[in-house]
Amino acid sequence: MSKVRTEAVPVTEISLASSDMSLCSGEDLYQMVAEAAYYRAEQRGFAPGNEMDDWLEAEQDVLSSQSQQAQS
16 A cells, blocks of 8 residues: 655645646646635635635645546
8 A cells, every 4th residue: 555645735846747637737736726725614604714724624635636536
């Protein structure tokens, strides 16, 4: 079983293989994370103070999803 990174990785540090068209570009990933973070904030009523947590958790979810797609 391979190790999985557990820390959040900034979208700008992601290196995507150009031959794997199932993966998104850095800009697409950024947009996906932004949308996921928005929905996280919406779920908690847009209460201030947790914006960074929303972003980091959304980023981890999106990257995990991309990783799973790349493995299949």
